[in-house]
Structure formats: structure tokens, C-alpha cells
Amino acid sequence: MGLTIAQKIIKNHIISGEMVQGADIGLRIDQTLTQDATGTMAYLEFEAMGVPRVKTERSVAYIDHNTLQSGFENADDHRFIQSVAKKHGIYYSRPGNGICHQVHLERFGIPGKTLIGSDSHTPTGGGIGMLAMGAGGLDVAVAMGGGAYYITMPKMVRVNLTGRLSPWVAAKDIILAVLRVLTVKGGVGKIIEYAGEGVKTLSVPERATITNMGAELGATTSIFPSDEITREFLKAQGRESDWTELLSDADAQYDEVVEINLSELEPLAAAPHSPDNIKTIKELSGKKIDQVLIGSCTNSSYLDLMRVAAILKGKTVHPDVSLGIAPGSKQVYNMLAENGALADIIAAGARILECACGPCIGMGQSPNSGGISLRTFNRNFEGRSGTADGQVYLVSPETAAVSALAGVFTDARTLGEAVSIDLPKQFLINDNMVVPPVPEEEMDSVEILRGPNIKPFPSSEPLPESISASALLKVGDNITTDHIMPAGAKILPYRSNIPYLSKFCFAVCDEAFPERCREYKKGIVVGGSNYGQGSSREHAALVPLYLGIKAVIVKSFARIHMANLVNAGILPLTFENDADYDALDQMDVLTIPNVRELAGVGKLIVINETKGTEFTVNCDISERQREIILAGGLLDYTRENSK
Numbered sequence: 001m002g003l004t005i006a007q008k009i010i011k012n013h014i015i016s017g018e019m020v021q022g023a024d025i026g027l028r029i030d031q032t033l034t035q036d037a038t039g040t041m042a043y044l045e046f047e048a049m050g051v052p053r054v055k056t057e058r059s060v061a062y063i064d065h066n067t068l069q070s071g072f073e074n075a076d077d078h079r080f081i082q083s084v085a086k087k088h089g090i091y092y093s094r095p096g097n098g099i100c101h102q103v104h105l106e107r108f109g110i111p112g113k114t115l116i117g118s119d120s121h122t123p124t125g126g127g128i129g130m131l132a133m134g135a136g137g138l139d140v141a142v143a144m145g146g147g148a149y150y151i152t153m154p155k156m157v158r159v160n161l162t163g164r165l166s167p168w169v170a171a172k173d174i175i176l177a178v179l180r181v182l183t184v185k186g187g188v189g190k191i192i193e194y195a196g197e198g199v200k201t202l203s204v205p206e207r208a209t210i211t212n213m214g215a216e217l218g219a220t221t222s223i224f225p226s227d228e229i230t231r232e233f234l235k236a237q238g239r240e241s242d243w244t245e246l247l248s249d250a251d252a253q254y255d256e257v258v259e260i261n262l263s264e265l266e267p268l269a270a271a272p273h274s275p276d277n278i279k280t281i282k283e284l285s286g287k288k289i290d291q292v293l294i295g296s297c298t299n300s301s302y303l304d305l306m307r308v309a310a311i312l313k314g315k316t317v318h319p320d321v322s323l324g325i326a327p328g329s330k331q332v333y334n335m336l337a338e339n340g341a342l343a344d345i346i347a348a349g350a351r352i353l354e355c356a357c358g359p360c361i362g363m364g365q366s367p368n369s370g371g372i373s374l375r376t377f378n379r380n381f382e383g384r385s386g387t388a389d390g391q392v393y394l395v396s397p398e399t400a401a402v403s404a405l406a407g408v409f410t411d412a413r414t415l416g417e418a419v420s421i422d423l424p425k426q427f428l429i430n431d432n433m434v435v436p437p438v439p440e441e442e443m444d445s446v447e448i449l450r451g452p453n454i455k456p457f458p459s460s461e462p463l464p465e466s467i468s469a470s471a472l473l474k475v476g477d478n479i480t481t482d483h484i485m486p487a488g489a490k491i492l493p494y495r496s497n498i499p500y501l502s503k504f505c506f507a508v509c510d511e512a513f514p515e516r517c518r519e520y521k522k523g524i525v526v527g528g529s530n531y532g533q534g535s536s537r538e539h540a541a542l543v544p545l546y547l548g549i550k551a552v553i554v555k556s557f558a559r560i561h562m563a564n565l566v567n568a569g570i571l572p573l574t575f576e577n578d579a580d581y582d583a584l585d586q587m588d589v590l591t592i593p594n595v596r597e598l599a600g601v602g603k604l605i606v607i608n609e610t611k612g613t614e615f616t617v618n619c620d621i622s623e624r625q626r627e628i629i630l631a632g633g634l635l636d637y638t639r640e641n642s643k
């Protein structure tokens, strides 16, 4: 039987388990990346494992999230990461060099290799045919130490692209169209492969926009073939020797097929507050807007920003609109500066932001109260912009730019001929912002620089015989990690300070939750379906652990968050019958007997002491995860197993 692209890479990297759908498989990891908001914790964990040098082919530490330095915290964390990188064999991408996914695609990604990153948008690398996945920091630390990365062997989905995009319709509109079909939970447990004649019409940056936002489908990853277009891109990056061809076999089997005719697509937007709440720009057209932001790891490539510059050239941003633009990398920024496009952007009145995540993670540029903000980003979760009632719409760079000029949602197709930009034959290559590690023989001379913001991580305990605690919080469907552990300018600097972060846990849903946890000392969280979607931040598990959360009972989990709960030693449980969710109230006292014996083995009974009822839950974890849970989390498990 023929293989899909992802199956070929998995076959080359599998070190435990069998390539059978649903099986727990361990993969050898060739490359890792971290960003600074999750990196500090990941490197603390790496240090705790005691491995002197990374065992991967390439590990890169990026600084791109916490670049607002309104106190000593971020700068201290960056120094810590830089010193760890230098000592332990990791390349360090300095602040100013760009957003991890954009830079990694340009300078380090290699078709056919495996990559895990402590950031959920790591699948961007699928744009050049990598098997690239988001993971918790601890999983990345283990991979750096040479350990396998474990996933459930996913189902394979083929998205068949036919036709060709019409003028003014963009790659962003393709992924928004896929989100309309599959929704934010449609990709859970699946790898999305793009195939069909339409693939040949898409450049690497366009493919990367699509694989990047595959994270919003909840997918394990997304991937494009590595073909002549990939070769051209790598050649223009001076890396043609990194190219290999990687195509699916003609008789490859897929579990699901989605058909997208590119010729039929039109400009789209994801309306507040979910990336799958899709509307056409036509239906929104004429609606007044307040802010436009162009950038983020989804849409900040050279191609994107050259198109934006061409639209803005000779015009002025509408007086009622604030337009901010953040190039994705120093390469992009530098090229725009050299070819004059930056001058066109500045002349039009755009506010040029640092090449970093910036407003995408709530680091500045929060919209006005109730303000309508058009963003080329990938997430529009409630409150993420920093303004509780901000109305964020996710759109393509083209829609963003034409709307910024008009002051209202504008369907660019009404404006005549579309701008046409080609990828350069040669990108500007200057890796002077990437600091290589010292050679192994010099590593002892490197001192690790720790700031006072770094606090020890919470300790967990081995799983007890039974759990008895109150349901300290009950929340609904599609709870994101931005709900569980918000980010933003005020909180993000404390990513290495779990006690401080704990004050904000679930603040978007219920401000009193952290206080309740302190009062009750232990608790259970109850939720709906797709619990924990969004970011890979392990803080969304470590903070609840610190607050005494012993188990989370939901209708279904998002992949990375569930793995993070297990790594933290928190029991992930799912309702056998969704109706039991309705029958349960916040503050009910729940007892789960025999958890140590049954977790991961059989069904568990939960006794609702308050109501005098019982219901059944499942604990769908692998044998390996069972051992991790029994040990009280991955760190303890790793320590125990290395004795």
C-alpha cells in the first residue's frame, strides 16, 4: 500500500510503536525550536534533566514573544536563555531577528525532517515538507536530550486543491475556507496533507500560511509536498542542498478527503471570537473599522508585505484607522528597506512595529473599547488582544491593507487589478543575529545567568489511590489556553514565575477561581469539548497544578494541552456520556475511587457526593502516559527512569 507524505516521514523516524492509526508512537526528532515565552521553562526543564549537550541535529532558541521590556523580567529571561543556549549546543536567534516560525522556515527548516517546537504554530514548517509539530516545553526538553516525541498515530486527511486563486484572493482565504469546513476541532488527531493540481500554484510562503493556521484546526500538523517550488525557495535562501523531493504515493490511503476549488474562493474573515466563525468580506463590506494589524507568523513574509506595500503606495491610511505593520523577520524587514517598499509603507502612515509577535500575543496595540480590529493573525480568542470587548477579525494581508485605506471592510475585488509580486530569485542572507553555541570543550566556561524572576516549578506528587475534591470550576466548550492561562503585556513577563502567574488563572472566565483554589487547597476542573485548544503553553497545566488541581473532566481535549496535563501529573478524564456534564454543578464534591489502579486501564466511576449520583469517565492515555501519571509527571518519571 502506498504512503502519504507524513507516513513516509514517520516511517523514517519511528523508534517505538507501530504505524497503525490510534497507536502510541515515539518519533526521533531532528530539530527543535523554542520561543522565549515557553523557552525559559523548557530550558529550566532541560537543565533539570542533566544532559550536557543537545542531541538533535539542530536546536534553535528564538526570542520573539516577550520583546516588550517594561521591567527587568523579560531581559533577564533572555539572558538566561542565551547563556543556556551557548553552553548546551543551541543556536540563539536574538531579539530583532524575527518570529520563530518565519525565521525557521527561511533559514533552518529541511524537507523530510522532524521538528518539534514549544509553540503551537510549529507546523508552519509543513510548508516546506517537514513533519513539524507543536509540543509542551517539557516534551521539547526531552527531545533536545535525545528522547523520542510521542504522539497518537494520526488519521490522514487529504485536502485536494483544484483550480487557481482569483485575483485578490489569498492563501489566508484557503485556510479560512478549510476552517469553515472542518471547524476548530475538526483536525484533532489528524494530519492534514495538501494535494492536487492547486498545490503547484502556491509559493512556499503561501503554503506556510496554510500549514501555520492548521493549528487552529486542532490538527497534529499540516504538510505540503516538497516539490520544484520548494526547491526554488530553498535555492533563493542559498540552501538548495537541503532540498529533497517528497511526494505522496499515487495509491496513498486517506481517511478523509476535503475538496477545495481555489477558483471558487472569495476573500474571507474569521469573525469574533473564533477562527472558524467564517464570514465573507462581501457580507461585512462597508462596516467601519478602528484598527488594522499586519504581521504574525501567519502573514508576515516578504511576499505578504510586498503586496501590502504595493497597495499602500502613494495612498494614506484612513484617518479613523490605526495601521500597524510588523515584518516577520529581519530578512523581510531588511529587504523591504533595501528595495524601497518600507518607504512606501511609512509614507502611507503605517506604524512600523518590531519584527516579533507583538500584538498577536497582546504585547501592545490593544484596540479601543469595543474596537473593530482587522488582523492578519491566526487567533481571535476573546480578550487575547488585551481589550476585553475588542472585536478581532482575521483576514488576509490584501483585505487588511485595502480596508485600512478605506476605513471600512473592503472587498478588494471591487478595486480593479490586483497587485502582482513574485518571490525574489535570491533572498538577502545575513545570519548575523544567530549566535552559535560554544564548542563542547568550552562549555564549562559558560556561566548560566539567572534573574530573580525565575522561580522553581511546582512540585507534583505521585497519583494517589483515590481523588476526592470539589469541582472548583465548570466551564463550557472550546476553552482555550488563553482562558486557562492568559498572556498579554502584563502577565507574559512572568512565564518563569508560576506563583505569580497563578493569580490570573482562568481570570477571563472567573476572577475568583485562584482564590477558591487557595481556600480549598485541591480541586477538579470541569469543561466541555475541545478543552485546551490553542497555544502549546505548558503553563496552562503547571499553573493549575500549582493551584492544586488534581483532575480535569471534560467532553474532549485538544491534543497538546492533554499531553501537557499528563506531563504535569494532572489526570485528564472525559465524560462517557455528555449528559453527565449537564447534571454536574460547580462546587459539587466528587470522589474518584481506585484511580491509581484504573487510570489508563479501564473506565472510572466518579461519585458525586453532593448529588448522591454516579457517572462514568474514561482516561484515554497510553501505557507510557499511565506511568508518567503514576509517577506524578514527566520530570519525576524521567528522573525515576534515569536512576
Ligand code: MIC
Pocket: 037, 038, 065, 118, 119, 120, 121, 134, 361, 379, 487, 534, 535, 536, 537
Ligand atoms: C500563541 O500564539 O498563543 C503563543 C503565544 O505563540 C503560544 C505559545 C505561548 O503561549 O507561549 C503557542 O501558540 O503555543
Ligand code: SF4
Pocket: 065, 099, 119, 121, 296, 297, 298, 356, 357, 360, 361, 378
Ligand atoms: Fe507569535 Fe502570534 Fe505566531 Fe504565537 S501565533 S508564535 S504569538 S506570532
